[in-house]
Amino acid sequence: MSGSGYTISEHRPDASETPRLANPDAFKGQTVIVTGGTGKIGLQICRSLAASGANVVVSDIRADPVHLLVKELTAEGYSALAVPLSAVEGKKIVEQTLQKYGSLHAIVQPIIAPFQFIPFEKMPAEEFRNTFESDVMGPIAVMQAAWPHFQKQKYGRIVNFTSGAIFGMELASTYPTTKGALLGLNKTLAEEGAPYNITVNCISPVGLYMEKQAKGVQDMLAKANGPFLKASVPVANVPMVLALAHKNNKASGEIFYTAAYGVFRHSMGMTTGLTDCTTVEKCLEKVPGIMDRGFRQIMEPFSAHALGEYQAAYFLGTEKDFKAPSHL
Structure with a gap:
């Protein structure tokens, strides 16, 4: 913590803190770009990919950590390329990758910019x-x-x-705003990529070195669930990250929450709701019913088109016969 700003822990794990998470040839012949590759989770992803046979392109805005990590990986006999650029220079990153390896199979992007803890009105x-x-x-x-x-x-x-900040993070309005922006893009690109066997997913990780965090951050996190968070070291997110980057993965357009070697699925949906909200007074009267958590039937539309079809079916009273692609 520096002033009112949140900064990533400076703890840099050595190779002994990265257990083998996949078979040595799980990514053999695959080239993977990792942006934010020297961050606390990115570094572990790079090491695990390299140990699994991938050509790892380590990209980050901080040049020294990028070159240090690539030096370590190549000294261990792994294949790695240093591209010390910000992700906004994506074209150059991809060009350098193709120039070096002639191929590209996956992109993993554990990017996080430092953010400020400031009241919204002062941000x-x-x-x-x-x-x-x-x-x-x-x-x-x-x-x-x-x-x-x-x-x-x-x-x-x-x-x-x-x-998980998308569910609200007091005094840090910039962070959940930007992380939420990727969710709509996630679903959209999953649709556009499907005909080309391109899968696009999001990971919502918990990755901390509790003892290495600044005191203010430790206190804030400990109030949530200290023992759980102590188990939520960065590397505990990596198995699912690699699974989604693997050639055998078929999931797309999904959001997975990872922590302490656990994986959970985030969902976005719509309740069955109420109709006849034709006036302001009726809307206000019906809000408690609409908000009632007893409405447990949740429609999870695969796309905006499916959502529109479901809304139309509900209006017509035929939602039980709704057949559009969805998860109920």
């Missing part, structure tokens, strides 16, 4: 712009540069990173 607009540029435009730039290549080869795996 400078520039903070929103800076965080959006890093956490949203960065991943977009890399994906756009790689997308034509993925389409041509009819294969691609993309893993972006969101956060």
